[in-house]
Amino acid sequence: MDYSPKSKKILGKASIGDRVVVHTDGKKYEGLLMPKYSENPDTVTLKLDSGYTIGLKPDRITVVEKSGRGKPRSSVKRSHDSSKPTITILHTGGTIASKIDYKTGAAYPAISPEELSDAVPELREIANYNAKVVFQMYSGDMEPDHWKILAEKVYDEARNGVDGIIILHGTDTMAYSAAAIAFMVQKLPIPVLFVGSQRSSDRGSADGPMNITCASKFIVKSDFSGVAICMHGTSSDDYCLINPAVNVKKMHTSRRDTFRPIDVKPYAKVWQDGKIEMLRNDYIAKDMKKEPVLRNGIERKVAIIKIRPGITHKELEFYKDYRGIIIEGTGLGNAPVTVLDKYTSHHAKLLDTMKKLSKKGVKMFMVSQCPYGKVNMNVYAYGRMVQDAGIVPLSMTSEAAYTKLIWALGNFPKQVEKIMLENFCGEIIENIKADTFLI
């Protein structure tokens, strides 16, 4: 974490967290002195009032002046401009709104909505913003109950006549939450975009500012309505992708372009310069007169089980008092139910347990642990056996299937299978275009 002796010398009495003015050859930068983040311990890192972080080489620094201690200065006055659209920012937490604890180096979700919009002053050129704090948490801690609360807020805001909603959210479970909101709040008159970041605002590669800016531009310039995710489309800062909430996965632990569309095309590219490139036209157009529908009942006793070599019937049996189970099968949607030798004799019990749970009324659906591709349980003999045991194939991401089952059981407990097989917002993959693999 520490700067090199060379850099320490040039920094003089300024310490991490201080507000400083750094003079380099010909230029002057004012901002907060940050801990070193680059590979090179020489590079002096400064967080500017714009929210962007820069690295400066000590050789080029002439003077460092301390100018205070504390927060970046709030440089832009907030005033409502009635010629501009209005966007509500619902703040749930996550890296996009996190601070670094300089003692431990770990990040905490703690920035206020005001601090955040101050950090990206260009937003004020695009729209008026209402910022509301719904939660202050990492998305890895989020529960289905939080989706329920968030859905209510989205519903309320959508009925309040705003032009769009941005939900700031951690990336870990964003694919679950976005799908949940898509099911819970249907017939949305406006766009609702989940926005997160993979790098905290203290880092030079912070993606939050561009993701929020692109989301705002997309809300203001396009005629899209419904729930989508707006995040980096590549590892550079060239464009963001608007991906459908129900067909997306977090594919990489740290890359900024982690959210990829699964078996579909993204709705649009939003280029950094503000150009919107629509890639699909099968969305419902924005219509401020439309009345959204809120159905945010949830069923908490729902599980995901991943099939693996060595799985036992007891693991499935554990969920006998659950109301629904998403099974992540292998390949086209397979599970080990064939008895061939002494090592597979226990497979008969897995099949029996499936039958037993089905009979008991546990709703079970099969998705694949392969991220891409449709499920087809008619190709192989064991797929048919599993279907006969009451498990219904579902060509859907595991994230969408799980949230949909929680929602279906919570709102339509008597028609779960019908609802699960009805395509509400593109969650069921019907025809896969060839060029949607690994994009």
Place this chain on the structure above:
Amino acid sequence: MDYSPKSKKILGKASIGDRVVVHTDGKKYEGLLMPKYSENPDTVTLKLDSGYTIGLKPDRITVVEKSGRGKPRSSVKRSHDSSKPTITILHTGGTIASKIDYKTGAAYPAISPEELSDAVPELREIANYNAKVVFQMYSGDMEPDHWKILAEKVYDEARNGVDGIIILHGTDTMAYSAAAIAFMVQKLPIPVLFVGSQRSSDRGSADGPMNITCASKFIVKSDFSGVAICMHGTSSDDYCLINPAVNVKKMHTSRRDTFRPIDVKPYAKVWQDGKIEMLRNDYIAKDMKKEPVLRNGIERKVAIIKIRPGITHKELEFYKDYRGIIIEGTGLGNAPVTVLDKYTSHHAKLLDTMKKLSKKGVKMFMVSQCPYGKVNMNVYAYGRMVQDAGIVPLSMTSEAAYTKLIWALGNFPKQVEKIMLENFCGEIIENIKADTFLI
């Protein structure tokens, strides 16, 4: 499944499964009459003795003669050519060796090794083959006990002086089995290639013949040793990829290029014309004098748990008598352990259960449910809490981590953590090159 009336008329008395000679304008094709597979019910499908399947338009067919019923003719005499290398084919089953049941349309693993090598006559130009049946099963049914048996066969063959081993295997759990063999049989003097297919041999798009041919050419022409997977590299028939056994995932339920390298580059491309393009040089060169090491102990009480919004401590508690658990966390390796409100109060119990199981000696390791990227549990506060509860971060695919834990507990029960953190064959991802995402 049925042919159109137009095609039925031209087929006359020939029925599905019959050996027929089809005369078209200027050409004559002999083979088995197959059920219709193309979208067009007119197209007459014929499986030739070469193993390839062709579609013929009825307008161009002049005469169809029945020439018998039954298997394709074994057209090539088998004789040992001492000028050629020798490859052992270990047959475990899977689509690559499956037959279609024409009544139900479902596929069964039933073709004998002899039938299979007859189906791809060009193999005999490359090498001499010994074919041995180890199992006749779909890989979705495979148990860790089968890895143990397969490892023994690989070890025996590798010591027998053959130039390479091809393991025909279903694709569903191939990533698990390939990793298991890589851990169980180390210091291999020769290449051991897992080969499967995504389309059965009855279909025009069958990938099995090209995958086996490319694997054979790679064994004969390259100086590679160790365990890898050889499957289609694209959805066309242009090249196969040789992917490391321990860094691969089945990424698509049905595409032929389903196996993708995760966070690494493939070792090589093998072009259909036989050209080998090496992409890495960090493998151990073939050395027939090397003595392989067999360590095929297994521990059956090992599980994978996938973290999700709504997971409860009871699900982890269920595994208290297991010896090892791979936890698929969200993002960088997170789990819901922070208590923030009444909906997250049960998170304290999850953390307590982690601690309890750790103390009891259950070995727990954290991977990510994101397919790509390293795990890092130092970035966020909850990652640190989970580490403090005894869970060790592991930058490895879930498939490799699970098989490695079964193997580590089965062979080195007193040094599990040390073994899990030692990089045996590239399974631990250290530095990720930028161009390895989604290739």
